Amino acid sequence: MKTIAIDMDGVLADVYQQFIDMHLAESGITLERNDMVGKAEAEAFPHLLKHVNSNGFFETAPLMAGSQQALKELSKHYRLFIVSAATEFPLSLAEKHSWLGKHFPFITWQQMVFCGSKEIIKTDIMIDDHFKNLDVFEGKTFLYTQPHNENASPGKHQRVNDWQEIQKILLP
Structure with a gap:
């Protein structure tokens, strides 16, 4: 898989x-x-x-539209790992773990990767909104559009604008 x-x-x-x-x-x-x-x-x-760095920032962040349903469907065809450079803000670790448990209960603790640099990640595909993470990745990359990257050329990465688009690309 x-x-x-x-x-x-x-x-x-x-x-x-x-x-x-x-x-x-x-x-x-x-x-x-x-x-x-x-x-x-x-x-x-x-x-x-x-x-x-304030209490509750990461734990109360709203969901990206369509992400829950998309991950449920993707999990039927792929092994998913949520990868966050959470050690940049160490207070976020518990909040991110709690947030994932609340919104994505089908994602187990073994599928949560809290790290510093994502260059160590070795999956087949990476979906991220930052070039610094995608540029060092060796597999297929998807650049998730956010205002900070909207004007930039995606280069070797495939740009995606929402979770519906990701499903259309990755699901049979």
């Missing part, structure tokens, strides 16, 4: 919406996704480090 490494933040968890919601609650100002196109996340979100 082929294997897929799936990024969490920006692919399964809608961290952009989480940043937008937290910024609104804190400042009363609504950030628009269109204004973030082409900007690094740290530039798009002025309080990024404060938010990712």
Whole structure:
């Protein structure tokens, strides 16, 4: 059975919406996704480090539309691994584990990979929103569109815009 490494933040968890919601609650100002196109996340979100280091940020992030159903269907044909560079924000480890258990109960703890660099990941396919993770991967790569990568050429990676598109490509 082929294997897929799936990024969490920006692919399964809608961290952009989480940043937008937290910024609104804190400042009363609504950030628009269109204004973030082409900007690094740290530039798009002025309080990024404060938010990712606050209790509840990762545990309460909303789901990307269609991700639950897509992973259920993909799990019938592939061995799935959720791969997150969670050690960048060590406080996120327990929250990400809890979030995955809540939203993807069919993903076992053995399928959760919390790491630093993703260059060690050796699956057949990787779905991620960051070039730094895809560029060092040796298998088939899918670039999940987010504002920070929207203007960039996908290069050797296949761009995907949502979970319906991924299902159309990967499911028989």
